[in-house]
Amino acid sequence: MRWMDRLRMAMISLFWRRRETERLDAEMRFHLEQEIAERVRAGATTDEARRAAMREFGNAAVLRDEARRIWSWGWLEKLARDVRFGTRSLMRSKGFSITTIGVTALCIGATTCLFTVVRSVLLKPLPFRDPERLVAVYEHFRNQQPYNPVAAGDFLDWRAKTHGFEDMAAWQHTSFNLSSERNELPEVARAAAGSWNLLSVLGVEPALGRTFREAEDRVGGDAVVMLSWSLFQRRFGGDPSVIGRQIRLDAKPHTIIGVLPSWFTYPESQVQLWVPYASVMSQQELERHDDHGSWVIARVRPDVSLKNAMAAVSALQYQMHMQWLGAPVAEDANSRPLLEDVVHDVKTPLMVMSCAVVCMLLIGCLNVSNLLVARAAARQKETAIRGALGAGRAAVIREQMTETLIICAAGGAFGLLLAMAGTRWLTSRWHDLPRADAIHVDGMVLLFTAGVVCVAALLAGLLPALSATSKSVAVALQDSSRSVGGSVSKAALRKMLLTAEIALTVVLLIAAGLLLKSFVLLRTTELGCATDNVLTMAYSLPVKQYVTPEQRVVFTEGLLDRVRRLPGVRAVGLVTEVPGEGWGGDSVFTIPEHPIVDQEHKIDVDALTRMADPGYFSALQIPLIEGRFFDSHDRLERADRVIVSRQLARQFFPGESVVGKHLSVEWNGKVAPYEIVGVVGDTVYSVGEPAKATMYFPMLSGVGGHQMTLVVRTDGNPLTYAMAVQKQIAAMDPGLPVVDVLTIPQIVGQSTLNANFSATLVLLFAGLSLLLAGVGLYGVLSYLVTQRVTEIGIRIALGAQREQVLGLILRDGLRPVAIGLAVGVVGGAGIGFVIRSSLYGTKPLEPLVFIAMVATLLVVAAAACAAPAWRASSIDPMQALRTE
Amino acid sequence: MGKPNDLVQGTLGLLILKTISLEPKHGWAIAKRIQQISNEVLQVQQGSLYPALQRMEQQGWIRSKWGETETGRQARFYSLTAAGRAQLEKERTMWNRLSAAVDLVVES
Numbered sequence: 001m002r003w004m005d006r007l008r009m010a011m012i013s014l015f016w017r018r019r020e021t022e023r024l025d026a027e028m029r030f031h032l033e034q035e036i037a038e039r040v041r042a043g044a045t046t047d048e049a050r051r052a053a054m055r056e057f058g059n060a061a062v063l064r065d066e067a068r069r070i071w072s073w074g075w076l077e078k079l080a081r082d083v084r085f086g087t088r089s090l091m092r093s094k095g096f097s098i099t100t101i102g103v104t105a106l107c108i109g110a111t112t113c114l115f116t117v118v119r120s121v122l123l124k125p126l127p128f129r130d131p132e133r134l135v136a137v138y139e140h141f142r143n144q145q146p147y148n149p150v151a152a153g154d155f156l157d158w159r160a161k162t163h164g165f166e167d168m169a170a171w172q173h174t175s176f177n178l179s180s181e182r183n184e185l186p187e188v189a190r191a192a193a194g195s196w197n198l199l200s201v202l203g204v205e206p207a208l209g210r211t212f213r214e215a216e217d218r219v220g221g222d223a224v225v226m227l228s229w230s231l232f233q234r235r236f237g238g239d240p241s242v243i244g245r246q247i248r249l250d251a252k253p254h255t256i257i258g259v260l261p262s263w264f265t266y267p268e269s270q271v272q273l274w275v276p277y278a279s280v281m282s283q284q285e286l287e288r289h290d291d292h293g294s295w296v297i298a299r300v301r302p303d304v305s306l307k308n309a310m311a312a313v314s315a316l317q318y319q320m321h322m323q324w325l326g327a328p329v330a331e332d333a334n335s336r337p338l339l340e341d342v343v344h345d346v347k348t349p350l351m352v353m354s355c356a357v358v359c360m361l362l363i364g365c366l367n368v369s370n371l372l373v374a375r376a377a378a379r380q381k382e383t384a385i386r387g388a389l390g391a392g393r394a395a396v397i398r399e400q401m402t403e404t405l406i407i408c409a410a411g412g413a414f415g416l417l418l419a420m421a422g423t424r425w426l427t428s429r430w431h432d433l434p435r436a437d438a439i440h441v442d443g444m445v446l447l448f449t450a451g452v453v454c455v456a457a458l459l460a461g462l463l464p465a466l467s468a469t470s471k472s473v474a475v476a477l478q479d480s481s482r483s484v485g486g487s488v489s490k491a492a493l494r495k496m497l498l499t500a501e502i503a504l505t506v507v508l509l510i511a512a513g514l515l516l517k518s519f520v521l522l523r524t525t526e527l528g529c530a531t532d533n534v535l536t537m538a539y540s541l542p543v544k545q546y547v548t549p550e551q552r553v554v555f556t557e558g559l560l561d562r563v564r565r566l567p568g569v570r571a572v573g574l575v576t577e578v579p580g581e582g583w584g585g586d587s588v589f590t591i592p593e594h595p596i597v598d599q600e601h602k603i604d605v606d607a608l609t610r611m612a613d614p615g616y617f618s619a620l621q622i623p624l625i626e627g628r629f630f631d632s633h634d635r636l637e638r639a640d641r642v643i644v645s646r647q648l649a650r651q652f653f654p655g656e657s658v659v660g661k662h663l664s665v666e667w668n669g670k671v672a673p674y675e676i677v678g679v680v681g682d683t684v685y686s687v688g689e690p691a692k693a694t695m696y697f698p699m700l701s702g703v704g705g706h707q708m709t710l711v712v713r714t715d716g717n718p719l720t721y722a723m724a725v726q727k728q729i730a731a732m733d734p735g736l737p738v739v740d741v742l743t744i745p746q747i748v749g750q751s752t753l754n755a756n757f758s759a760t761l762v763l764l765f766a767g768l769s770l771l772l773a774g775v776g777l778y779g780v781l782s783y784l785v786t787q788r789v790t791e792i793g794i795r796i797a798l799g800a801q802r803e804q805v806l807g808l809i810l811r812d813g814l815r816p817v818a819i820g821l822a823v824g825v826v827g828g829a830g831i832g833f834v835i836r837s838s839l840y841g842t843k844p845l846e847p848l849v850f851i852a853m854v855a856t857l858l859v860v861a862a863a864a865c866a867a868p869a870w871r872a873s874s875i876d877p878m879q880a881l882r883t884e
Numbered sequence: 885m886g887k888p889n890d891l892v893q894g895t896l897g898l899l900i901l902k903t904i905s906l907e908p909k910h911g912w913a914i915a916k917r918i919q920q921i922s923n924e925v926l927q928v929q930q931g932s933l934y935p936a937l938q939r940m941e942q943q944g945w946i947r948s949k950w951g952e953t954e955t956g957r958q959a960r961f962y963s964l965t966a967a968g969r970a971q972l973e974k975e976r977t978m979w980n981r982l983s984a985a986v987d988l989v990v991e992s
Contacts, residue, residue: 023950027911027960028934034912035930058931066935070942 024067028060079402086403096375097407100368103772104411104456107364109418110765112441112449114357116423118350119448120439126339127263127438129203130299135306136341137168137296137313139330146334150296152281153289154320158296158333161316164309166299169198171267173293174280175707176249177542177737178272184235186737188540189272191249193280201299202266208232209243209258217276219283225254226274229262249275251544265437266342267295284669289320290327290588297338310335328588328606342434349758352511352835356765359508361456363769366501367776368460372404373494374783376468383468397465404461405453412453416446430757467493491787494780498773499816499823505766505773506824506857511831512766513849515759518840522752527579528683528691530621531744533570535718536578538740539729540707549636549702555732556699556708560613562728563712568721571713573616574699576609576706579683580748585609587695589665592673596652607648608685608692609667611706613699617643617680619711625649627659627678630698634677639701642674647682648693663695668703687751688840709740718743758838770857774864781813781868792872793880806873813865821854828853896928896936898979901964901972904946908963910953911937937962945971 012020032053039049054060068077090097125131138147139154150170159168171194178189196217199206207229216222225247227236236242246253254275265271277294278286285291300306313333321331340347376383383396420441427436546552556574563572577584586606590596596605614630616622625646634641642663649658662673674697682691697703710729714721722741729738742750749756785792792805832844842849903909903917915930940946945968951961964972 023960024934024938026958028931030910030957030959031912031915031930056930058929060931063931063934067938070935070939 021064021068024064028057028064032057032060082399082402083406085399086406090403090406093375096371100371100407101410101414103364103367104408104460105414105418106768107361108408108412108415108449108452108456109422110357110415111361111452112415112419112445113422113426114350114354115448116419116441116445117426117433117439118354119444121433121435122343122347122350124435124438126266126342128338131339132337133166133300133302134202134338135298135300135335136338137298137310137333137335139292139317140314140332140334141328141330142332145330147336148330149292150294151289151292151329152277152285152294153287154317154330155294155296156286157320158313158316162309162312164301164304164312166301167197167201168296168298169195169201170277170294170296171195171198172277172280172295174275175540176273177251177540178235179248179251179735181247186735188538188737188739189231189249190270191273191275192267192271193275193277195277198277198297201297204261204264206258207261208240209256211258212276217278219278219281219286221276221279223249223252223254223279224257224276225249226258226260227256228260228272228274229264230269231272232259249273250540251542263437265435268434269437282669289324289329292328292330298335306335346430346433346754348835348838349754352515352838353758353761353765355831355834356508356511356762359504360765360769360772361452362459363501363504363508363772365456365459366497366504367772368404368407368456369464370494370497370501370776370779372400372461372464373467373497374779376400376464377783380468387469393469396469400465400468401457401461404465405457408453408457408460411456412449416441416449419445419449430754463493463497491780491784494783495816498776498780499820501773501776502817502820502857502861503823503827505769506821506853507827507831508762508766508769509853509857510825510828510850511835512759512763513853514832514835514839514842514844514846515755515762517846517849518838518842519752519755519759521841522688522755523748525684525687525748527687527744527748528622528681529579529744530713531748533714533716533718534620534744535712535714535721535725536709536740536742536744536747537722537725537729537738538707538709539736539738541704541736543704546704549704551702552704553635553700553702556613556702559710559729559732560615562731563710563725564615566721566724566728568715569712570715571615571619573619573711574613575616575709575711576611577685578709578711578744578747579620579685580687580744580751581685581709582751583608583685587665587667589663589695591652592662592664605652606693607644608694609665610694610696611699611701611703612643612696616696616699616711619713620683621713622683623681625679625681626657627676629678629680630696630700632700634698635700636702639698640672640674641677641698643678643680643696644676645682645691645694645696646679647691648695649679651693665695667697668701687748688755755838755840770860773857774860777813777817777861777864778867780816781809781865782871784812785809785868785872788872789875789880792875793877796875797877797881802873805875806869809869809872810865813869814861817858817861821857824857825850825854895975895979896932897940898972898975899926899928900933900936900940900962901945901968901975904962905964905969905972908949908951908961910959910961912959914962940968943971944968 032050035053035056036046036049039052040046044052057063126134128134137150137158139150140146141148152170155168155170171192174191174193176189176191178187180186194212196212196214199211206226209226211226212224216224227242232238232242242256243258245256247256248254260274298309300309310333317333318331321329323329336344386396387393423439423441427433427439430436541552541555546555560572560574563569585608587609588606590605612630614632614634617624617629626649627643630641630643642665644658644663653661658676658679661676663676664671664673667674674695680696683694684691685694699708710725712718712721712725719741726738726741729736795805796802828850829845832839832846836844899918900914903914909917911933912930915928915933918926918928937946937948941948941962945965946962947965948960948962950958953959
């Protein structure tokens with residue numbers, strides 16, 4: 001009961017503070033009146049009675065304050081007073097307030113924004129059941145690929161023959177032509193083929209319908225499909241009666257059995273539909289151990305450690321390796337937590353950006369701190385007078401800290417708005433950011449911002465507040481009346497802060513420079529083919545509709561012929577993957593003429609596989625090195641010819657003539673020797689990767705089931721031809737969807753987008769930091785010059801030359817710059833090694849970057865020093881001495 | 885005037901609790917009562933009553949209620965709570981022990 005009484009009183013004194021104060025006053029007034037009345041009754045005059053009563057009563061104002069202090073929440077009142085006072089004094093110096101609030105808003109905003117992204121992407125658990133027990137399992141090629149995609153045969157054996165995991169599931173990328181059912185446009189849908197138990201391993205229930213049955217996940221099983229929520233909404237209007245209906249994928253009817261929940265975006269949000277794992281493979285493919293194209297997820301059993309479970313899988317894998325010795329079958333298996341697997345590609349860039357942003361926050365705090373020291377110097381007299389009037393040091397520090405806190409809180413509030421806008425921008429611009437749809441500002445982020453505000457206030461405010469109040473009142477009062485060499489210690493403090501600021505800026509600049517250089521290198525990589533004025537677009541011929549090789553060849557030749565005849569088209573070709581588009585596929589091969597001698601790559605006897613038509617190489621201006629291109633005789637059953645890349649010739653036929661030799665490859669389901677008819681120049685499959693040995697098979701063989709990319713070289717801007725070319729395709733087959741209408745720079749741009757992104761952002765942070773450092777330097781020097789006007793005046797009056805004064809001030813300003821630079825360069829060297837994995841073709845200690853960045857900083861520093869130094873050197877001694 | 889001496893300050897609480905233990909009283913009446921009963925010996929500075937009352941109310945020993953005086957004016961009447969009654973007993977015991985001890989020292 002007692003605590004309830006107390007609570008009630010606390011509430012009353014908090015919420016009815018004014019009423020309670022009035023009551024207290026009324027009570028005291030009543031007391032006095034009673035006392036006066038009594039004295040008057042006893043015979044005193046009214047005046048005498050009043051005086052006597054007041055004397056008896058004591059100082060009413062003091063007593064009232066004493067009584068109020070007893071109420072809880074005294075601290076709140078004190079805080080409110082401090083805040084009121086701080087706001088008033090900040091309002092008085094608008095320039096200072098706007099600058100500091102702007103700086104903190106920027107820094108806190110950027111930090112919050114990055115935190116929001118990092119938390120949602122890297123830290124939040126995956127939205128599955130017991131997500132910490134999910135791992136991704138990979139094949140492990142010793143000395144080569146620690147995390148290699150898994151062959152279907154490996155997966156099926158792991159699942160059947162080891163028992164360390166609760167269950168294992170696998171999936172593969174695939175895509176389908178989605179035919180129109182009710183006059184929608186045909187489209188190509190990205191899809192995934194998942195094993196029947198995938199959703200139960202993840203612990204996900206479908207939003208509608210059911211998941212796959214084991215019997216459906218078989219070669220020749222029922223054709224069934226599950227829709228993603230977005231496809232369900234977009235193409236079927238969210239109508240639940242689609243369950244049980246049929247849709248045609250690659251012209252083959254599939255029954256819709258379920259719809260996935262809207263939040264389910266694994267492995268990526270672009271996957272539109274799911275089919276059973278085995279439905280996209282033949283029985284033979286399903287049993288292969290050397291065709292690595294699946295991703296495997298496993299759920300750890302609660303009673304078995306991950307280590308033991310993986311040991312069993314690895315042992316089994318080693319047996320398979322020994323069984324197929326010579327074939328590319330991995331020796332081991334490897335695993336990593338599923339969360340880490342999902343975010344693997346973005347972890348380093350995100351960490352780099354976070355570090356950059358923390359650096360910027362520190363620089364911002366140092367800058368505000370610097371401004372506060374300057375402000376404290378200007379308010380020295382005020383502080384001294386307050387001290388003289390009885391304010392304790394703690395009270396003055398508290399007031400100054402409150403002021404800093406107000407600045408940071410205002411900055412934090414604006415920063416939060418900035419962060420919300422920034423987060424939205426970041427997620428929309430960041431290509432393929434995993435879990436991007438889960439990113440939003442929530443309570444945790446608000447809490448984080450509040451924390452950052454407090455830390456920033458402490459960082460920025462404590463040092464200036466302590467130093468401003470360190471002097472005794474008498475010294476401070478004396479000091480402020482003299483201005484010659486008045487506050488050397490304060491200048492020293494500011495220089496120290498400035499040194500730290502510059503060191504951090506240099507580190508940031510170097511990191512940004514390294515990232516930028518790698519990005520530029522990436523963008524200017526030679527693809528090995530023509531890149532200007534080339535239009536590409538992709539389609540795939542459904543095998544159900546174009547059944548025989550002849551039908552496919554007729555379509556191909558007809559299309560090429562139509563496009564070639566368009567005005568403005570210089571050349572046209574057809575290929576399965578254009579350079580820069582990605583890995584595509586690869587195959588292992590042997591050479592009938594001699595065993596493979598390859599010292600460097602003992603296991604790596606595979607080459608990328610492409611199909612190309614006779615016109616492809618000339619269309620993309622890929623040079624012919626030896627032999628000939630394909631011609632129209634290399635078709636159908638006479639298509640047992642192959643063209644190899646220069647890298648393949650160099651790697652597997654060193655010092656030999658290649659043309660006329662053979663490659664024995666499994667292609668189109670059968671192993672056969674292919675005669676090499678030509679050698680062409682190398683192209684890279686992905687920007688930033690070295691050229692890989694490549695085999696080109698004749699397109700006119702009519703092999704089906706591949707996505708084709710049409711390559712059109714044009715006069716002038718290629719995109720203006722897109723419509724005309726698409727019309728030709730529609731004229732041949734109106735139901736055939738076309739995707740990825742792009743130019744080569746666009747294809748390259750997509751794959752380097754993320755490198756571009758992190759380089760741009762870090763550069764932005766570095767640029768802002770440079771600006772902050774420049775402003776800080778300018779501020780310190782201007783302040784120093786103002787402090788030393790008299791001294792400089794005397795020097796000039798005594799005969800010092802203008803150049804000497806100029807030099808004096810410049811030296812003063814550039815000393816912290818030099819020290820900061822030295823520290824920063826050391827830090828920059830360290831940071832280079834930390835971000836090594838995000839660099840391409842750039843050494844961590846790239847001299848060019850270091851020199852360029854140091855020079856940039858020096859230029860900015862010199863510019864920031866020049867104005868104050870010039871002002872100092874043009875001081876008129878007469879005036880300077882008179883103003884004193 | 886002058887501050888009430890420390891002894892009185894320390895026992896002001898006890899005096900107030902005792903004074904209102906019989907019936908609810910307003911501030912002025914409490915002050916008068918203390919003066920009367922102590923034969924004007926205990927000169928409590930009248931105003932210092934109010935911070936003490938506030939403190940005791942915050943502690944939950946007394947509670948206050950607005951009511952009418954015999955002359956028909958509005959005043960705040962203080963009365964003891966159960967906790968206050970316990971506190972009164974505690975302070976009374978303390979005081980007895982203290983005054984007995986002082987007696988012993990002074991009279992020996």
